[in-house]
Amino acid sequence: DGFRVAVVGATGAVGNMMVRVLEERNFPVKSLKLLASARSAGKTLSFRGEEVPVQELTEDSFRDVDIALFSAGASVSRKFAPLAASQGCVVVDNSSAFRMDPDVPLVVPEVNPQALRNHKKIIANPNCSTIQMVVALKPLQDAVGIKRIVVTTFQSVSGTGKKAIFELEQQVRGWVEGKAVPPSVYPHPIAFNCLPHIGSFLENGFSEEEMKMVNETRKIFEDPDIQVCATTVRVPVFYGHSESVNVELKGLLTVEEVRRLLEKAPGVVLVDNPDRAEYPLPLNAEGRDETFVGRIRKDPSVENGIVMWIVADNIRKGAATNAVQIAELLVKEGLLSG
Ligand code: A2P
Ligand code: 11C
Known part of the structure; x- marks a missing residue:
C-alpha cells in the first residue's frame, strides 16, 4: 500500500x-x-x-x-x-x-x-528564504493586510549545496592552520565574511535571490500589490537562514497582538525573551521543521510598522x-x- x-x-x-x-x-x-x-x-x-x-x-x-x-x-x-x-x-x-x-x-x-x-x-x-518569511507573515496578512516588506537575509551555505558546505569547512580549517583556501564555489572567501550576492545580478541591480523573494511572496499571497525590497546575504553559517523583516501593515496591530497571532500560527514557534537572551538562532533551528520568530518590535519610523527576526532550517522547512x-x-x- x-x-x-x-x-x-x-x-x-x-x-x-x-x-x-x-x-x-x-x-x-x-x-x-x-x-x-x-x-x-x-x-x-x-x-x-x-x-x-x-x-x-x-x-x-x-x-x-x-x-x-x-x-x-x-x-x-x-x-x-x-x-x-x-x-x-x-x-x-x-x-x-x-x-x-x-x-x-x-x-x-x-x-x-x-x-x-x-x-x-x-x-x-x-525558495527557502521566501518560505520562512511567508509562514511568519501569513497571520499578519490575514489580520490586517501587508503593504510593504523590507527584508535583509543572512543565508547559510547549505542553500548553495554540498560543495559550498565543504568550501566553508575547508576555509575554516585553512584559517586555523594558517593557510588560505581559495574560493571556488563563491567569488570570495565565505569563512569570516559576508557576501551580499546570492544568484546572479540582474539589470535592475538586484540579485536573483532578491527578486525571488519579491515575486514568490506576491504569488503565494495571491497579492500582486505587496511591495517587497530585499537584500540577500550569504554568511558563514552551515544550516539555517535568518532574516530581519520590516513590515508595513495596512492597519494597526500592536506588538502584543502580533505575538498572540504568531503564538497560534501553524508552523511558527515564538522565541522572544530578549531579557533572557532568547531569540531565534540558526544553531537552534538546525534540524527543526518550524519557523522561529522573535525580536518583535514596533517600527517607529513608519505608521503600522512591525520589525521581526525570522529563522528556519533552510534544508528542512526551506x-x-x-x-x-x-x-x-x-x-x-x-x-x-x-
Ligand atoms: P550527483 O551527486 O550525482 O552530482 P547539491 O544541491 O547538494 O549540490 O546536490 C545536487 C544534486 O543534484 C545531487 O544529487 C546531484 O547528483 C544531482 N544532479 C546534478 N546534476 C544532475 C544531472 N545532470 N542529472 C541528475 N542529477 C543531477
Ligand atoms: C540559497 N535560496 O540559499 C538559495 C538556494 O531558488 O531554490 C535555493 C535556490 C532556489 O542559496
Missing part, C-alpha cells in the same frame, strides 16, 4: 534530507527510487533500515513512479519534470524552473494550500520538509493517484 516515490538529486544536500523527511514523517512509500547523475551510480542511501541504490536519472526513470520530489537544479527540472508529468507522475519541484509559471502552483502548506487544487502534475516548492508536506497534502486531498 502507498505510493511509488522518486527523489531526484537524492545525493544532494536537499535530496538527502527529502529521503530522511519521508522516513521521519512516515510518508506512505510503497517503493523508493533514488535518482542522481551518473557520477553517483553505485552509491546507496539508507531508508527505513534498508540500503537503497542510487540510479542514474534517465528519460525512462518515471514510468513506474507516482510522485517525484525534484532537487537537482533548474536545468534538470526543466528537462525532466515535464517528461515525468507526461508519463503520469506528479512532480514536486524544489528548483526555480517553474515557480513563476501561471500553470504551476507555488505552495507553502501553512499559507496557500488551496493553490494545489488545480495542479497540472507539476507543483513548485518556493526545502525538503515543505516538499514532503506538499506531498502529504496531495495525498490528503486525494490529488494523487497510487
